[in-house]
Amino acid sequence: MYRAMSAESQKKLYFPERLQVACSQCTLGDLCLPRSLDPVGLEQFEHIVNKSRPIQPGEHIFRAGDKFVSIAAVRAGCFKSYVIDKNGEEQVLGFYLPGEIIGFDAIHEQIHRANVVALDTSSICGLSFDSVSEMARQLPQLQEELFRVMSLHIAELEASAADLSAEERIASLLCSLSRRFASRGYSSKEFNLSMSRRDIASNLRLATETISRVLARFQSAGIIKVNRKKVAILDSDKLKDLARRDTC
Amino acid sequence: MGITTTFPSELITKYGLAGPRYTSYPTALQFHEGYDAEAYRRHVDSSNDDLIPKPLSLYVHLPFCKELCYYCACNKKVTRNTQRAVEYLQRLDKEIVMQGEMFDRDRQVIQLHFGGGTPTYYDDIQLRHIVDQLSANFLLSRSDSREFSIEIDPRTVDEDRVAQLADMGFNRVSMGIQDFDHAVQKAVNRVQDEEKTLRLIEASRESGFNSVSVDLIYGLPLQTPESFERTIDSVLSSRPNRLSVYNYAHLPHLFRAQRMISSEQVPIPEVRLQLLASTISKLVDAGYVYIGMDHFALPDDELAIAMDNGTLQRNFQGYSTCRETDLVGMGVSAIGKVGNSFVQNLKDIRAWEAAIDEGGLPVWRGLGMSGEDRLRRAVISAIMCQGFVRFAEFERKYGIDFNDHFALELESLKPLEQDGLIELSEGTIEVTSTGLLLLRVIAMKFDEYLINDLQGKSYSKVI
Numbered sequence: 001m002y003r004a005m006s007a008e009s010q011k012k013l014y015f016p017e018r019l020q021v022a023c024s025q026c027t028l029g030d031l032c033l034p035r036s037l038d039p040v041g042l043e044q045f046e047h048i049v050n051k052s053r054p055i056q057p058g059e060h061i062f063r064a065g066d067k068f069v070s071i072a073a074v075r076a077g078c079f080k081s082y083v084i085d086k087n088g089e090e091q092v093l094g095f096y097l098p099g100e101i102i103g104f105d106a107i108h109e110q111i112h113r114a115n116v117v118a119l120d121t122s123s124i125c126g127l128s129f130d131s132v133s134e135m136a137r138q139l140p141q142l143q144e145e146l147f148r149v150m151s152l153h154i155a156e157l158e159a160s161a162a163d164l165s166a167e168e169r170i171a172s173l174l175c176s177l178s179r180r181f182a183s184r185g186y187s188s189k190e191f192n193l194s195m196s197r198r199d200i201a202s203n204l205r206l207a208t209e210t211i212s213r214v215l216a217r218f219q220s221a222g223i224i225k226v227n228r229k230k231v232a233i234l235d236s237d238k239l240k241d242l243a244r245r246d247t248c
Numbered sequence: 249m250g251i252t253t254t255f256p257s258e259l260i261t262k263y264g265l266a267g268p269r270y271t272s273y274p275t276a277l278q279f280h281e282g283y284d285a286e287a288y289r290r291h292v293d294s295s296n297d298d299l300i301p302k303p304l305s306l307y308v309h310l311p312f313c314k315e316l317c318y319y320c321a322c323n324k325k326v327t328r329n330t331q332r333a334v335e336y337l338q339r340l341d342k343e344i345v346m347q348g349e350m351f352d353r354d355r356q357v358i359q360l361h362f363g364g365g366t367p368t369y370y371d372d373i374q375l376r377h378i379v380d381q382l383s384a385n386f387l388l389s390r391s392d393s394r395e396f397s398i399e400i401d402p403r404t405v406d407e408d409r410v411a412q413l414a415d416m417g418f419n420r421v422s423m424g425i426q427d428f429d430h431a432v433q434k435a436v437n438r439v440q441d442e443e444k445t446l447r448l449i450e451a452s453r454e455s456g457f458n459s460v461s462v463d464l465i466y467g468l469p470l471q472t473p474e475s476f477e478r479t480i481d482s483v484l485s486s487r488p489n490r491l492s493v494y495n496y497a498h499l500p501h502l503f504r505a506q507r508m509i510s511s512e513q514v515p516i517p518e519v520r521l522q523l524l525a526s527t528i529s530k531l532v533d534a535g536y537v538y539i540g541m542d543h544f545a546l547p548d549d550e551l552a553i554a555m556d557n558g559t560l561q562r563n564f565q566g567y568s569t570c571r572e573t574d575l576v577g578m579g580v581s582a583i584g585k586v587g588n589s590f591v592q593n594l595k596d597i598r599a600w601e602a603a604i605d606e607g608g609l610p611v612w613r614g615l616g617m618s619g620e621d622r623l624r625r626a627v628i629s630a631i632m633c634q635g636f637v638r639f640a641e642f643e644r645k646y647g648i649d650f651n652d653h654f655a656l657e658l659e660s661l662k663p664l665e666q667d668g669l670i671e672l673s674e675g676t677i678e679v680t681s682t683g684l685l686l687l688r689v690i691a692m693k694f695d696e697y698l699i700n701d702l703q704g705k706s707y708s709k710v711i
Contacts, residue, residue: 197301216300228298231299
């Protein structure tokens with residue numbers, strides 16, 4: 001079923017272009033892979049980064065079956081990763097915000113198993129994985145950062161794999177998004193979601209109407225306020241309780 | 249906001265200029281064909297994607313009438329050929345399927361309205377078929393709080409039919425009366441029996457309709473203050489929950505049917521004012537609350553309660569208490585509102601039918617609201633529904649400096665303040681009891697399109 005590696009999409013993504021914004025000047029400097037590097041390491045790192053052109057909503061950056069060549073760091077926008085199951089149904093695996101790295105799941109088989117599509121007008125930095133691993137051998141700080149990011153990702157997945165109720169899952173997702181937006185310098189209390197309620201339902205393995213029903217319940221309890229795709233968190237303590245998390 | 253005790257005849261004469269009713273802002277005059285079926289689909293998709301999608305409101309337009317009422321300015325088709333109406337129904341079935349497929353199935357329909365024309369032109373079997381078709385393609389709410397209403401022409405309905413309509417799931421009825429005076433009825437070609445109409449109101453209550461609304465019209469040919477008072481007294485004896493008292497706008501150059509009315513028989517402006525003044529005082533004396541525009545309600549009616557607690561809404565049917573819905577309009581010329589956009593179906597029956605036969609949505613035109621449109625729509629809605637505008641609310645929500653953004657508008661309100669229609673203070677506009685009778689005049693000051701094009705001569709007179 002897997003398509004042959006889509007040379008076209010790889011080319012579009014990593015066309016050689018001089019870096020316009022250096023990592024040292026990037027607003028995501030404190031979040032992204034090279035954050036612990038010294039100025040010399042940073043300059044070295046900048047040489048392996050390929051910045052992409054703007055990616056339109058609905059545009060894919062990886063397709064299931066693509067040969068694994070690169071990972072991608074989200075610079076702006078939002079992505080979702082998904083697979084199509086045996087019944088032809090879309091199963092959303094996760095969402096990626098600026099500063100987060102896409103593609104680690106493809107390392108072991110050297111093939112992308114998930115499709116990754118932009119939900120908003122977005123941009124990414126492409127990183128040849130060979131170059132990253134090569135550099136990580138020389139720069140222990142980079143290696144540590146790679147381990148840290150992968151570990152964080154595994155921890156999030158394990159937390160969401162727990163046997164949680166619909167309310168707990170949704171509260172947990174809101175907490176997670178709130179924390180991730182906050183660490184990117186956005187408001188932790190009010191954010192616009194790029195994903196549709198169908199995407200969220202698929203990701204949390206809940207019925208679409210359950211998402212709306214639970215959010216409406218949170219809203220009438222004064223925990224959140226929803227306006228179309230905008231969420232304002234009014235009572236983050238209660239939300240943390242519901243999510244069974246200590247921090248949001 | 250109580251109704252004024254002294255009737256401001258002079259002001260009404262002074263401000264009796266053209267003006268829209270603001271059942272929507274921007275008004276339908278701004279709709280354009282650049283908004284097509286594709287644009288509508290995009291807005292529907294995006295409304296489905298909302299985290300908590302709005303519940304739905306359905307409007308079904310049934311345009312046929314057996315006879316022509318000469319005052320009518322609605323989009324209708326007068327025919328005694330019932331086969332014609334059957335052909336229409338076949339297309340309506342298809343439109344309901346197409347529309348139903350676009351909206352996520354978990355979106356409850358909490359409001360449903362059959363309007364016309366004369367919905368009861370169709371017999372019970374046909375009407376039940378439409379309800380069944382809607383039910384098969386949308387998720388109709390089963391809650392008692394749902395508002396499923398139908399316009400009834402008392403000439404086409406008997407007690408048994410009323411019971412049938414209740415059984416189909418309708419729980420609100422709006423009855424066209426206009427005027428009980430026989431001479432007036434003859435002059436407008438709508439003769440209906442007073443006794444029978446009052447019996448139908450009684451029968452509606454017995455059948456379980458929890459709200460009866462009655463439409464009256466003042467300014468019809470041959471009406472006198474005395475004759476209309478008698479009609480009002482008779483209507484009040486049945487104590488309808490709501491009353492709409494519309495003004496007849498005599499515009500024979502725009503509406504062909506009105507050419508059947510001789511202009512000399514239409515009451516002169518002074519008489520119109522008397523008709524309006526005595527109607528208002530009679531209804532208020534009888535305990536009705538003036539909601540705004542043409543609408544009155546008993547104090548325990550949801551409209552009156554919503555007016556008190558500030559949750560009143562304005563929509564294409566006038567005023568409503570529903571939380572905000574997305575409105576799906578079906579049938580010829582029907583208007584919908586989805587997300588931040590308005591959409592209208594083709595208004596010619598043949599064209600509407602042809603579009604459906606080709607398998608497409610019968611969209612004629614529409615409008616996607618800009619940020620500025622939404623801001624002004626909210627201000628106009630506050631004037632029409634709440635009777636006050638608090639600047640701070642709009643500054644917070646829309647990120648504007650109200651005094652700065654609306655400097656010209658606020659300046660243009662000053663004459664209205666001098667005439668006592670509004671009170672302007674630091675950060676608020678308050679509609680006075682006098683202003684309540686002239687809501688359109690106040691709202692018009694915030695209508696950007698009207699400001700840009702101060703010619704709207706074709707609007708009906710404000711009063």
